[in-house]
Amino acid sequence: MATTPITIGEEKQGFLPWLWKWLTTVDHKKIGILYLCGAGLFFLVGGIEALLIRIQLSVPQNDLLVGSTYNQVMTMHGTTMIFLAAMPAIFALLNAVVPLQIGARDVAFPFLNALGFWLFFLGGLILNASWFLGGAPDGGWTAYAPLSTEFLGSGMDFYILGLQVAGAGTLMGGINFLVTIINMRAPGMTFMRMPLFTWTALITSALILFAFPALTVGLFFELFDKIFGANFFNAANGGNGVIWEHIFWIFGHPEVYILILPAFGVISEVIPTFAKKRLFGYTSMVFATVLIGFLAFMVWVHHMFTVGLGPMANSLFAIATMAIAIPTGMKIFNWIFTMWGGQVHYTTANLFAVGFIPTFVLGGVTGVMLAVPAADFQYHDSYFVVAHFHYVIVGGVVFGLLSGLFYWWPKMTGKFLNERLGKVTFWFFFFGFHVTFFPQHFLGLMGMPRRYFTYLSGDGLTTGNLISSIGAVGMAVAVICLVINVVMTTANGKKAKGDAWEFGRTLEWSLPSPAPEYNFAQIPLVKGIDPFWKAKMEGSSKVMPAEPLGDIHMPSPSILPFLMSLALTIVSFGFIYADKMGTALNKGSLFFAGMGVALLFLMMLIHSLKDDHGIHIHKQEIIDTERVIE
Amino acid sequence: MKKKWQHVVHFLPLVVLTALLSACGKEGVSALEPMGDEAHEEAKLMILSIAIMVIVVMIVGMMFAYVVIKFRKRRNQEEYIPRQVEGSVVLEVIWTVIPIILLAILAVPTVAKTFSISDTTSKDVTKDALVINVTANQFWWEFEYPDQKIVTGEEVVIPKKRDVIFNLTSKDTTHAFWVPALGGKVDVNPGQTTKLKLEADKEGMYSGRCAELCGASHALMYFNVKAVSKTDFKTWVSDMKAGPSDPTNVSAKQGQGLFKNNCMSCHAVGNKDAGIAPNLTNFADRQTIAGFLDHNKKNLEKWVWNPQAEKPGATMPRRGMNANLSKGQIKQIADYLFTLSVTQ
């Protein structure tokens, strides 16, 4: 059984060659690990920000974090968790799993894949650099205008540029997976034989493609208003902050479906595997996923019910919002019926998947409650909304991602995460989560608005806030256990074989753990849903190949993605420091930004002109590698 | 056993929810203790939606609890492979149609109430309503009564059992106007006017707050709604028009002089509205200072000494603490401000 990643040819020892390998990789499996590291780091940062918030709010009129300082911590908590933790964790799983699930050797655009990662990572660094360079953004993760463009400080420039850079990376990732899934499936894998996780990856990628450009434009508008004196959101000169709200939420609502659909995909893989039973209602599940993706673009105004757009607009969007509950509910039933009649194994991955179901249902029903505009006039911008979105994002997305993490960790690294510690993590996280967020529904209904750094002691909000803060400690303990688990496992975890969990159904489990550089020695021939399970039930330990053994051509590594991201970082800092808050522009800084653009164009030129002949893996090398694995 | 725990934990929130929803939160603050027409309507919708959702959660919860316990792997069953079931068209239809029906039941009153609560312009609503123009600023509220021709700040007085239509706009960034005990909120945008209709059933104090992030002191931008009887309201209006009487006390007299020289360029006393800072005509009758501080001389002196220490980002210039007024002078101003009552 292979214990180290299979590499072809000579590998130099030493720290610098190791660093170079990771800086220049275009291999989707390594990029998946890079995304996981980045996501993990930022998840810890966002978690500390959350703890600070809960400590501040544990007693009324506390003075740990007040005013703008609190607003910075609150803004960065939301922005970091959504853009720098959840989304990259999703890309980690997409990269690690999708090419293997469809029987491909890599994604469609390996170079772009690497570029997407480095843009995310450097965008995250730009955003967090603000802490040390004059203050973090403090306009909330939604950065409403004109607050963000006229009334806040330099922190908002970091928000605008950091997200612009990170967002560019995400867009590239979306296009990459769309083309990969459409063009590079193994022979015999029709769309209706794809695993559900791949289906959700496909729809998520389509959502990314059509949602992120709106954010790109909105961020440019805020940049232009703030630095160049444009009037998009300046009421005095005819502009209108409501335009920002429309643009942001036309992006923002699909964004939350971008977050949840991959989690749905994970649940659709984990529950069947650990029930030893195929997914119930595959066709309906696919249909529901597509419908949710479509409806995601039709509901954005439900974030704006109190703007005063009028009862007609509000009612139309209310109905559309309620409609999304139908395909979502359908999925819950299909998961329950997958377990019905099965043999359910409660591994940590499955605990998170099963724990997801009631938690997400609670989040979903408060969503339907929020869809009623007249009632939303009370709920909007109160802790009721905070409770709702934490139920669906933490109870939905994070539970799903943690399930996927424990499930696919052996495939990515060749080792199992410790199950006992995993279960401790689960129970602390599950209970801690409910204790933290359930009281917040009541806090909102009792009159506590969101984004408040404190509350009055006479308002009856004290007990609820204290309970909520206690719950956060439970979640912190869970995360600490997880970190210990990762460190312990990396040092000497239990080794995993190809079919790590014994009942693997999809193609990735037919490969060694971790998979060799070229993934499949021979591209498999797919004859149905759950092709690996099918092969095992028919008595074989491998899936039939679709091609003879032959030489394999893999793309070359490149330092350009990392350098291009550095160039864009230079551009970003150029714009950030051009903003002198209302006085004349810093022209020198703009020139610096221009240099960054020139550098970027130069590297694009090099990439265009240089021919990549790739790496050639000879047939004999493949035979030798496969023999070692056996 | 962990599966039974999950079962219990799953139902616990429901029990808690139902029990607590019956009466919760501080009266005058909480939306769960509705005290106005709009709040009542909204609470009814909340209860309807919760009832429907509880049905859904119970059904799903029971199925979930059953499956999670009944089909868990038991010992010595390693070789068993369950029957692989593709799906069931009948079930798919059932769990699509029933939710559609439940949502339809919710949708009808949703649309009806959304239209009726949002109506601030039809003749039926406007003919007997009191109109108040509200201007939101960082971080305080100004209230102007166009028909009565008076202006006040931070505390708005309304007659009970009469519709009040608020016309809202902002001087700077987007805020939101929310009095949870009386009804829902509306955003307050610069360069536009939004409208909100509220009504109070009884006399009393209702707490209002800003509900859209507007800067450093978004959390301290409270205001109060004071509902009084019809006759008391009439009296109050004429008292406000008459204004407070001049102070008799020596210290307050000194304070009045200091006030004229240091504060009057922004703060008006009387009908004339400067609009840059809260109108202080009936300051002594209010419940709070700067919207949230307890209403006493000590707090007022602290506020005038250094407003930014109490309310980060406050735009009121600092007059104490190394500026031009001494503690003694601020005390005199406080004495004066505490004579500004119209109800004597």
Add this chain to the structure above:
Amino acid sequence: MSNAYELSIEKLPNPEKATLEGKNKFLGFWFFLGGETVLFGTLFATFLALRDKVGNGPAGHELFSITTTFISTMILLFSSLTSVFAILALKDYRLRMMQFWFWVTILLGLCFLSLEIYEFFNYVKEGLGYKTSAFSSSFYTLVGTHGSHVFFGILWISTLMIASYKKGITTVTAPKYYIAALYWHFIDVVWVFIFTVVYLLGILGG
């Protein structure tokens, strides 16, 4: 994956789609254009919302000239036609012909840009600065974004053409020429919308 160089010697039909990489670039670029459509859609929607907010500055109908706009449109439409000729030549492996038509396309693109820069200079002189009003900001941002796309397209096609003297037409280079032409068509389509929504609506709608 097979060796693209060996295949190119055989002159396969439709060289731009003959390999998996070519097919991927083709599909990927169509998707990218889908995203760009949303990008321009957002810019258009904002422009439409703010087009009446002229503040103290001039309005569109006071500045726009139907003649200049017509000439710009014709230049860009014609440049799209020449890029079609270039692709026809590509499919026939006629390198010199393809280069010729792409160079004409670039030249026309440069004419379009010069005209637009001249137009913007005049507007600024007439009092329509970037900061003048909400209308001005959204006008310059929408039309300027289109102009920067034209500029980038010129740089891109020029680079490809200069390299083409050495690299020729192969199954590796053909997809690159193809998607560059696709990009050029896209910005032409966007211009048709700008012409209609910004200039015509501005001049006629008054």
